[in-house]
Amino acid sequence: MTLKVNDNWIPPFQLATLGLRHCHLGSRFPSWLYSQKHLNYLDLSYSGIIGTIPNIFWSSASQIYVLDLSFNQIHGQIPNLTNAAQLEVLSLGSNSFSIALPLISSYLIELDFSNNSISGSIFHFICYRANELNKWQILYLSGNFLQGELPDCWMNYQNLMILDLSNNKFTGNLPISLGSLISLQSLHLRKNNLCGTIHSLENCTALMTLDVGENELVENIPTWIRERFSRIVVLILRSNKFYNLLPKELCDLAFLQIVDLADNNLSGEVPRCIHNLRAMVTMNSHAGKAIQYQFLLYASRAPLIATLLEDAFVVMKGREAKYERTLNLVRIIDFSKNNFSGKIPLEVTNLKVLQSVNLSNNFFTGRIPESVGTMRSLESIDFSLNQLSGEIPQSMSSLKFLNHLNLSNNNLTGKIPSSTQLQSFDASSFSGNDLCRAPLSGNCSEHVSIPKD
Template identity: 50%
Template sequence: MRSTSVILVRFLSIIATLLAISLCNGNTGVPCKDNERRALLMFKQELHDSSNRLSSWVGHGEGDCCTWLGVVCGNLTGHVRELHLGNYYLGGKLNPSLLNLSSLNYLDLSNNDFDGILIPNFFGSLTSLRHLDLSQANFQGIIPHQLGNLSSLRYLDLHGNYFEVNNLQWISGLSMLQHLDLSGVNLSKASDSIQETNMASNSLLEYLDMSDCRLRRIPGGIANMASLRVLNLSRNSINSTIPKWLYSLSHLESLFLSDNGLYGEISTSIGNLTAIVNLDVSHNQLWGEIPNSFENLCKLMFLDLSWNLVSGRASEIFQSLSRCTSSQLESISLSNSISGPIPKSIQNLSLLKILDISNNSMKGDVTEVHFTNLSRLQELFANENSLTLKTCREWLPPFQLHVLFLDSWNLGPELPSWLQRQKYLEQLSISNTGISGTIPIWFWNFSYLGLSFVDLSGNQLYGQVPRIVTAPSAVIDLSSNKFTGSLPLVSATVAVLDLSNSSFSGSIFHFFCDRMDESKQMTSLYLRNNHLTGEIPECWMNWKNLIVINLDNNHLTGNIPSTIGDLIFLQSLQLRNNHLSGEVSLSLQKCRNLIVVDLGENDFVGSIPTWIGKSLSQLMVLVLRSNKLHGDIPRELCRLVKVQILDLANNDLVGAVPTCFSNFKAMTNVSERSYTMSNSFFRLHGTYLDNVILMRKFNPAFGVGRFGVTALDLSLNNISGEIPEELTSLVNLQLLDLSNNLLTGRIPSKMGGMEGLEYLDMSKNQLSGGIPLSMSNLTFLNHFNVAYNNLTGPIPKSTQLQSFDASSFIGTKLCGPPLRENCSTDAEKPGGSRT
């Protein structure tokens, strides 16, 4: 019996091998038809075959096209039935000679590059097609309605192109369709037709993907797709409740509705989806408690309800999820407003691999008992809760984690010793967890542990840090501790290193200049708020991958080294509050990708370099405040059209405010500002705003976490002349400080049009006339000061201006609230002068 089974297995293996060979080269033993061979050669002629994948497509005489790569013929007829041309790096045009392949039922042109051409209309005449895959092939334009003629089509994939659709009526012609992927197709113009389309004819559809399609509503026709197993409508703009009919799709196995505007309470009817395996409704505005009907979802393996307004107690939620004795749950994500302790019933979810309960309001103790049966757990995200881990020092966890995030837990006072036994740990984040003392020697060999991400920030760790050895492209954050001594040497494999807010001291020479034979992978380096001394060395040649350098708030001296110009990828250079001197280094003009330059609060001398405006055209933040710079503000700075924060305060600058500051597009156009901020350094490396000194002028909560802030600070200089009228075109400017200068003339009458202003200070100048009436439109002001000027007349009446203290107007001849001095009846209107 055993020998018979072995022979059968071997026989089936041989058959499978022969079939595989047949599918690869199309050789069936029956030669292809002459007209079909010629058709394929014509098709090849107009293609760009850059990788020469179609080199076997040759021969005008006796060549057998069934042996060509990517061609599959019928076993008995020799007719070409399938073309497998995906991932062939093809381009060019698509010849209609394919119409001569009368038996063609499978066409795959995916993952090629057709350079934005349209789908040819003749595709709608390939009426034998059952499978059409044009995904990721760089087509664009309108999807031809002729595709609706492919009544035999079972599989259609158009995702990853640049398509638009005016209506979807043609889909109703695809009555045999089982798989439809339109993800990424722009369906915004087809919104109404989607509702009207008779999708009842698509009752065989099992897979439907309309993610990233700019949908504003869930298409009602989906209700008729009784066979649907996979539905993906994620990343659209659907602003509605989840329709009740969705819960009647009894065959549904995967439902993806994330990143929409869905709202309303999670319905108990969700328990009707008893076939569901994957459920993702994350990043919406669903609210209420998780219904008990979840206990009916016994096939559920993947559940993501995170980033909604879901509430409730953790005990009830996990009891509901674990009540099904045959629970298949492998992944749970519940980042919401869940409260209470984690129940011990969580151990019943013995198949769990991923558990994300981060960013909740959970409290209480977590012990060994909670993890008793979680031997398959690989990723645990439980950060930002008020939980306490209470395990004995000898505890041997039943799991081997790859990822562990326990930020803001109470783990202290010691680093958990059981971490040493986690053999596969790749990411560890335990910031702000009350750990103190020195770090044990075994922990420092990150490379041996396999760690590529380590965050121990915000603890009470002290002592010296030895040499850091890591896995490739590692991210290490040891900031906000109490480490002392000199900076540690790091292996070339470190990509991001943050040693900020500690007590490292001494020279930085060895850190940068030792082991000069190594080419560093590091992209981001944060050493701010330490006690580092000495000059910045000329050792930047092997640090050419750096994108971010932050040495703020140390005791560094000397000039900016010339070799810093070798850092051609540098986007952010922050050297604020040191004792650096000399002129601003000419070498910086080589760093043409700079977005942030902060040299404030140093001892730099000379004039503002004109090359900043010419060479650093990508700058969004330029801070030169509190130095010893002199001379005029160069007009070349007006070329910085992307600048959002320009701070030249507290220098010895003279001359007039350049009228060409009106070129700052990010301060004049809100869409320009939003675009540059959201697609730049700021989202990649965190907000810079918290570190800019001028942000302290705002309301304390202003700069935290905000993108797109715009600010212009020229205060504490010797700038003279009038405030240029052109400055009022900066309608999206939020901070404007011109105080402590020698400005004369009137306040521009259109300044009230700068409706984005939240901070405005023109105090301690020589301004005359009155406050323009238009300034009553400044409804967002939280700081306003025109004190110590030659201003006259009544203060315009507005909610904002009257809300400020009288000190904002002291030292002037203004009258009216909030000043005690009443305006005389013969006083002129605001903006004029008093007699």
């Protein structure tokens, strides 16, 4: 829909709520809004606005408690909003702001500045009024050019539930005060240059999502993960420098659905207790429901429950994709690009609802578990670049949902099991072995499989 009015139009009404999401309003910020003296909810997201927000709007909008201007092309200045006590939700994400972060009221509950071009430090922004507790529950600053070390004054944000600082240029260690965020359920620090350990997060026992992928963190995966992160659903540690053995305590994370440890320096065998990951054994009663967080807005006449959906960037089938509404349906294990050795534990085949398993680029030996075909939910298998031997299990031909397979560069021998599913893959899925039958060329009579047992 398109809303076209004259520049000098004065509406013959006074609104309390206005939602024009995905409506075309023209490139300029609508000036007729200045006449609305009782507006408390305004959503102009995805409305094609280009340019700046006039100062007259900020002075006339002191009664607004929810303001969503996200997904436009707005730029320019944002005034000091420390006295905007009525404002509880401010969403300016996915615009063209290239300013330093403005000072914001401590009464705010949700703030979104993600996916802009904001640069500089966040020290003054976070540590302003250092001795004053903030009501903030949600803070999105991802996808900017923010830099420097993370400030160590998070103890003032006891109510914070969601913190997303991913895809910036932050450096240094994780500050100790992050551990004071006892209400924190979702922490995204992906794609920065953070170093050190995650020990400062030990007291963040409410965490359901932790994504610190693509940083420079160096340590063992801590054994306290079982007690302190007992509610964790999404654990992404990929592309860091975690080393040593995979602790058995990881197996006791009953709600874990996505575990991505790829591209680290982990070694040793995969614990046989892996079948204890109960969320990968059976779908729980919440399967299909989005992972969501609820919070209260108070400025309206009656408290309103607002809901935010969790999202995560997950690598599956060789591609990175963002999952949101379907995130709770995803079950992934990615241990690729490490130094794991030994056999693939038979117990992994008990994970009946696992959709993707990637063990590539390791030193696994022995056979592919014969019962792999019982994992009927598998859509993606990558065992490439290991030292696996023996034949491909016949049961693999019964994986009806399998649409990505890579067994290349191992020591596999014999015939590729005959099935419409397996023969539909490209020959590169099986190359670098001593295999025969379609999709590979060559006569199987020329190959004689000699069992090593």
